[in-house]
Amino acid sequence: MNFQFTQTDFFVLRPAILLCLFGCGILITDFFIEARQKFFNALTALIGRGFTGYALWQQQSYLKANGLPELVGLSGAITIDGFGIFFNWIFLIATALAIIISTRYLEIEQEHHGEYYALLLFAQTGMVFLATATELVTLFIGLELMALSFYVMVGFLRGDKRSNEAAVKYLLLGAFSSGMLVYGFSIFYGIANSTKLADIAQAISSRDPKDPMVFLALATTAVGLLFKIAAAPFHMWAPDAYEGAPTTITAYLSVASKAASFAFLLRIFQSPLASVRPTWEPLLGAVALLTMTLGNLAAISQTNIKRLLAYSSISHAGYILLGLVSGNQTGLKGIAVYILVYTFMNFGAFTMVVAMRNQKIIGDDIDDMAGLMVKRPAYAVLMLIFLLSLAGIPPTAGFLGKYYIFLSLIQTQHYYLAVFAVLYVAVAAYYYFRIVKVMFASEAVERGEISDSAGIRVALAVSAVFTLLIGVYPEPFLEMAQRSLFASLR
Amino acid sequence: MHPITTVHYLFLSAALLLVGTIGVLTRRNIVVILMSIELILNAVNINLIAFSRQLGNVNGQVFAIFVITDAAAEAAVGLGILIALFRNKETVNADEVDILKW
Numbered sequence: 185m186n187f188q189f190t191q192t193d194f195f196v197l198r199p200a201i202l203l204c205l206f207g208c209g210i211l212i213t214d215f216f217i218e219a220r221q222k223f224f225n226a227l228t229a230l231i232g233r234g235f236t237g238y239a240l241w242q243q244q245s246y247l248k249a250n251g252l253p254e255l256v257g258l259s260g261a262i263t264i265d266g267f268g269i270f271f272n273w274i275f276l277i278a279t280a281l282a283i284i285i286s287t288r289y290l291e292i293e294q295e296h297h298g299e300y301y302a303l304l305l306f307a308q309t310g311m312v313f314l315a316t317a318t319e320l321v322t323l324f325i326g327l328e329l330m331a332l333s334f335y336v337m338v339g340f341l342r343g344d345k346r347s348n349e350a351a352v353k354y355l356l357l358g359a360f361s362s363g364m365l366v367y368g369f370s371i372f373y374g375i376a377n378s379t380k381l382a383d384i385a386q387a388i389s390s391r392d393p394k395d396p397m398v399f400l401a402l403a404t405t406a407v408g409l410l411f412k413i414a415a416a417p418f419h420m421w422a423p424d425a426y427e428g429a430p431t432t433i434t435a436y437l438s439v440a441s442k443a444a445s446f447a448f449l450l451r452i453f454q455s456p457l458a459s460v461r462p463t464w465e466p467l468l469g470a471v472a473l474l475t476m477t478l479g480n481l482a483a484i485s486q487t488n489i490k491r492l493l494a495y496s497s498i499s500h501a502g503y504i505l506l507g508l509v510s511g512n513q514t515g516l517k518g519i520a521v522y523i524l525v526y527t528f529m530n531f532g533a534f535t536m537v538v539a540m541r542n543q544k545i546i547g548d549d550i551d552d553m554a555g556l557m558v559k560r561p562a563y564a565v566l567m568l569i570f571l572l573s574l575a576g577i578p579p580t581a582g583f584l585g586k587y588y589i590f591l592s593l594i595q596t597q598h599y600y601l602a603v604f605a606v607l608y609v610a611v612a613a614y615y616y617f618r619i620v621k622v623m624f625a626s627e628a629v630e631r632g633e634i635s636d637s638a639g640i641r642v643a644l645a646v647s648a649v650f651t652l653l654i655g656v657y658p659e660p661f662l663e664m665a666q667r668s669l670f671a672s673l674r
Numbered sequence: 675m676h677p678i679t680t681v682h683y684l685f686l687s688a689a690l691l692l693v694g695t696i697g698v699l700t701r702r703n704i705v706v707i708l709m710s711i712e713l714i715l716n717a718v719n720i721n722l723i724a725f726s727r728q729l730g731n732v733n734g735q736v737f738a739i740f741v742i743t744d745a746a747a748e749a750a751v752g753l754g755i756l757i758a759l760f761r762n763k764e765t766v767n768a769d770e771v772d773i774l775k776w
Contacts, residue, residue, distance in 0.1 A: 320737065321733075321737050321740055324737075324740065324741075324744070325740060325744070328748070332747055332748065332751050335751050335752075335755060336754075339758060342758050342761075345762045345773055346773055346774060348759040348762055349759065349772075349773055349774055350774060351758070351759075352755055352756065352759050352771060353771070353774070355748075356708070356711070356752075356768075359708075359711045360714070362744075362748075363714035363715050366718050367714065367717060367718050367721065369737075370721035370725065370734075370737070371721065373722060373725055373733065373737065374725035374729070377725075377729045377731055378731075423774075424774040427774050428773075428774050
């Protein structure tokens with residue numbers, strides 16, 4: 185076998201290469217930057233974002249111009265298709281937003297270091313591979329690159345006990361789940377004599393679906409993947425990691441890491457495991473139901489807003505899983521729309537929590553938002569938009585995501601799941617409106633001052649605009665979601 | 675004398691996986707939990723090498739080297755985080771790491 189690094193390989197890898205270069209570049213230039221001017225690192229990271237975006241756009245237009253469904257590089261290790269490009273755009277947007285909300289926050293925390301931005305870029309490199317790799321080793325390395333960057337970022341506030349604790353818990357459970365996942369991968373390799381997903385799919389479909397080896401591979405892989413998306417009963421790390429992490433990282437973790445893990449999960453379940461669908465479909469249905477139940481019920485009693493949003497994001501993972509359970513075109517399109525919408529609305533909500541952090545308080549208590557309507561009406565209204573969207577109330581975008589998921593459940597006759605999914609929307613509305621009530625009806629408190637910056641304002645505006653825009657004018661976004669489906673389903 | 679076959683290795687690796695999982699779930703010392711995670715990754719390596727030998731295909735060995743590298747990186751980050759925790763809390767016991775709770 186003679187392997188040469190071709191033009192196509194370079195073209196396929198370019199976004200990841202640029203991200204790595206800029207990440208390493210920040211680590212070097214950080215030495216020459218004085219403590220007060222650390223925001224230059226953020227600027228470098230944003231420029232890196234621009235280059236990556238351009239490379240991504242080139243890939244997209246190349247596919248479109250040549251009418252290709254996909255572009256395979258590196259002897260089949262990486263496949264650039266509509267699915268990968270769609271998710272890459274989400275990672276790009278989420279990372280850019282995370283960079284611009286971080287500068288002010290890190291100054292308040294007095295932990296403004298260059299490594300932070302480098303780690304953001306490295307995490308995104310891992311995500312790029314998670315969304316585009318079609319080979320087990322590449323997927324595994326991408327996953328670990330993302331996960332290791334996140335362990336460090338969650339524990340970034342070295343002097344803060346809560347941050348330390350969150351990092352330890354996230355690390356132990358994350359490493360354990362990676363171990364499980366890669367155990368499943370090793371069995372896949374044994375079954376197929378190849379690490380390429382396409383070969384594995386073929387090998388599994390030619391085997392008896394009741395084969396214990398296939399089941400073992402399915403079970404361990406599923407456990408690992410469900411850990412990563414924080415689905416019950418493997419969700420326990422999420423509330424702790426979300427609460428203890430720096431809030432900017434919580435926002436990034438809840439959005440980008442979840443989208444990347446879902447991209448990974450969708451590819452594994454729809455490519456190599458597609459032929460054993462009868463085995464995993466009821467299993468995933470049960471997990472999705474349990475996830476929605478636990479997430480929604482546990483969120484009711486929370487007083488810490490980061491923890492509340494953590495449980496709410498667990499329940500959202502349950503809704504997204506339902507789209508895979510129904511598995512038809514509507515459902516998978518629904519997943520893409522849901523993840524896109526979730527990116528903006530959840531990021532917006534967490535950005536508000538970031539803005540609540542000031543010199544005196546952490547700002548993650550729900551009561552810190554008391555009387556926000558009187559003090560800063562613009563912020564209160566923005567938060568209201570995000571919360572309405574999270575609850576899934578029209579005309580916000582959250583409604584659209586849920587609508588497609590419910591529709592697909594009914595089309596595929598999963599009536600019980602649909603009934604529960606709709607019922608839990610009411611439960612979710614209750615705890616989201618608790619925050620609204622505190623903001624609009626309670627007396628203003630002295631300590632809850634907003635510390636905003638240009639970056640936070642831009643991030644809030646972008647999130648709010650898209651949350652509303654996708655809700656009232658969904659056509660271009662639905663078309664994007666349609667293009668993100670795998671070729672076999674389109 | 676029975677020859678040692680791939681199946682034997684698979685049982686060995688399954689046993690290691692089990693030991694590692696039980697270790698993660700029951701041990702309270704965070705360093706020991708990290709070691710149990712290493713056991714799981716070594717179970718994976720045994721699997722990969724056994725399959726590689728059986729199938730006459732080198733991919734498994736390459737994969738194993740990547741898994742070893744990842745285990746090293748994970749241990750480095752894990753111990754780094756643990757030292758940061760120990761500086762603030764003076765403990766490596768998982769039961770005493772309990773500020774974050776509902």
